[in-house]
Amino acid sequence: MEYFQNTGYADEKTFYSRDPAQKSLSFSNFAVFSQGLFLFKPINVTIGARIDHNSETGTSFVPRAALTKTWGRFHVKVLASMAFRSPNIENISRYASTPLTPEKTEVYELEGGMKLGESFAISLNLFQITMKDPIVYAVDPILKVGAYRNETRLGSNGFELSGLLKTGSLTTRFSYSLYNAHRNEIIDYRVVGDEHSYIGFPRHKITFSSTYSLKKTTTFNMSGTYLSKRAVDNNISRVQTTDAEKLLLNAFINVRPLFFPGLSIGLGVYDLGDSRYRFIQPYIGGSAPLPSLGREILLKISYAYE
Numbered sequence: 001m002e003y004f005q006n007t008g009y010a011d012e013k014t015f016y017s018r019d020p021a022q023k024s025l026s027f028s029n030f031a032v033f034s035q036g037l038f039l040f041k042p043i044n045v046t047i048g049a050r051i052d053h054n055s056e057t058g059t060s061f062v063p064r065a066a067l068t069k070t071w072g073r074f075h076v077k078v079l080a081s082m083a084f085r086s087p088n089i090e091n092i093s094r095y096a097s098t099p100l101t102p103e104k105t106e107v108y109e110l111e112g113g114m115k116l117g118e119s120f121a122i123s124l125n126l127f128q129i130t131m132k133d134p135i136v137y138a139v140d141p142i143l144k145v146g147a148y149r150n151e152t153r154l155g156s157n158g159f160e161l162s163g164l165l166k167t168g169s170l171t172t173r174f175s176y177s178l179y180n181a182h183r184n185e186i187i188d189y190r191v192v193g194d195e196h197s198y199i200g201f202p203r204h205k206i207t208f209s210s211t212y213s214l215k216k217t218t219t220f221n222m223s224g225t226y227l228s229k230r231a232v233d234n235n236i237s238r239v240q241t242t243d244a245e246k247l248l249l250n251a252f253i254n255v256r257p258l259f260f261p262g263l264s265i266g267l268g269v270y271d272l273g274d275s276r277y278r279f280i281q282p283y284i285g286g287s288a289p290l291p292s293l294g295r296e297i298l299l300k301i302s303y304a305y306e
Contacts, residue, residue, distance in 0.1 A: 002031045008089040016093040025093050027056040029086070035064075043069045052084070052102075056092055060084040060102045073116075075123075079109040087148070091135055097142040101150055103134045122163040130155035130183065137285065138188055154189060155182040156198075172210040179203055188284040191231040192240045199240075200282030204228035217256050224249045233284050243289070246275045252298075266300040 007026040010016055016025040035048030046066040053059045064081035087100040106129070113123030133150040158179035165172040180196045180203070191197040209223040230243040252268035271277070271294060278289035 002029075002033070004029055006089060008093070016089075025089050027054060027089070027092065029054045043067050052086065054086050054102070057086050057100060057102055060086065060104070062104070074114045075112070077109065077111040079107070079111075081107050083107070085135070087135060091148045094147050095149065097147075098149060100135060100148060101133055103150070104132045106130045106132075119167050120163065120165050122161070125160045125162075126157075127159070128155070128157040128182065134186070136186060136188065136283070152185040154184040154186050156180060157182045169213045170210065172208065174208040175206070177205045186283075189282070194231070197231060198282060199231045199233050199284070200280035202227040202230050217258055219254050221252045221254075222250070230280055232280050232289060243278060243280060246277050247273060248275050248277060249273055262304045262306050264300075264302045264304070266298070266302075268298045268300070270296040270298065 005026065005028040007024060008016065010023045016022045029052060031050060031052040033048070033050040035046065038045045038047070044067070046068070047064070049061065049063040051059065051061045062082035062084050064079075066080075067076075067078040069076050083105045084102045085105075086102045087095070091100055108128045109125060110127075111123060111125040113121060115121045130153060132153045134154060135148055136151045137146065137148050139146055156179045158177065160175055160177040162175040163173070179201075181198055184190060184195075184198070189198050191199055197203055204226075205228070206226040207224070209221065211219060211221045213219050225246075225248045227246045227248075229245050232241045232243050234241065249272040250268065250270045251272055252266060254264060254266040256264050271292070274295040276294070277292040279292065280289045281287045
């Protein structure tokens with residue numbers, strides 16, 4: 001069981017809700033959660049549920065269930081779950097003409113995998129996600145001011161393929177994921193001319209991380225992330241543009257000298273190619289993309305007393 005209370009305080013120049021005299025806003029939340037794992041010979045079953053009561057937004061009930069099983073080198077997982085997000089203080093204080101309710105998410109997953117030999121494993125995960133009553137920020141059509149409100153629904157489906165290669169001195173992980181926009185009814189999230197994408201999100205993503213160990217003194221890690229093109233909305237000109245594909249590479253080497261036990265010296269470079277990655281607002285909100293830090297060089301020296 002869990003109980004908490006949140007209170008927000010405004011200073012003399014701000015206020016909560018539409019009443020300038022209201023300088024504080026508070027709500028409480030009580031929750032009960034339970035989960036059980038049942039081990040049967042044919043299959044393992046996990047069942048759980050959570051019920052929350054929020055003093056401002058009412059009651060939410062979210063169940064979940066999973067089936068898992070391994071057969072030698074094979075494994076399988078079937079998952080069905082619900083989740084929710086209650087409005088926070090900022091949402092509640094700036095709600096639109098209709099009071100807010102919690103947003104609900106339904107997730108369905110099917111995963112299968114296998115080991116190929118003693119050093120390589122691969123798995124494939126299929127997913128479908130649907131969000132109902134999502135809390136979004138937009139101009140309220142009645143009050144003509146920016147406010148939070150519940151929209152109808154949106155979602156995505158797709159898959160992720162991942163693998164692990166592990167030998168005596170080399171460990172490599174990689175993944176490729178693809179999503180499709182599914183049942184998106186929110187105009188502010190749509191990409192013009194592309195019903196399969198969301199603003200700010202790449203549909204294709206590839207990641208890898210490889211670590212090589214040289215004896216017991218030196219490790220070298222190389223990692224990277226590839227992101228396909230992303231849609232950018234310009235709220236002033238009302239024109240959507242495209243952010244180019246990005247490849248972010250990182251490299252790090254760490255040395256632990258045998259002549260100085262406990263000493264560790266590391267040198268790394270993040271975003272090796274200075275990819276000019278930008279953080280894109282994932283809806284029509286009027287804010288320009290924010291730049292990232294660009295290439296970073298890190299020197300780390302540490303000592304652990306043994």
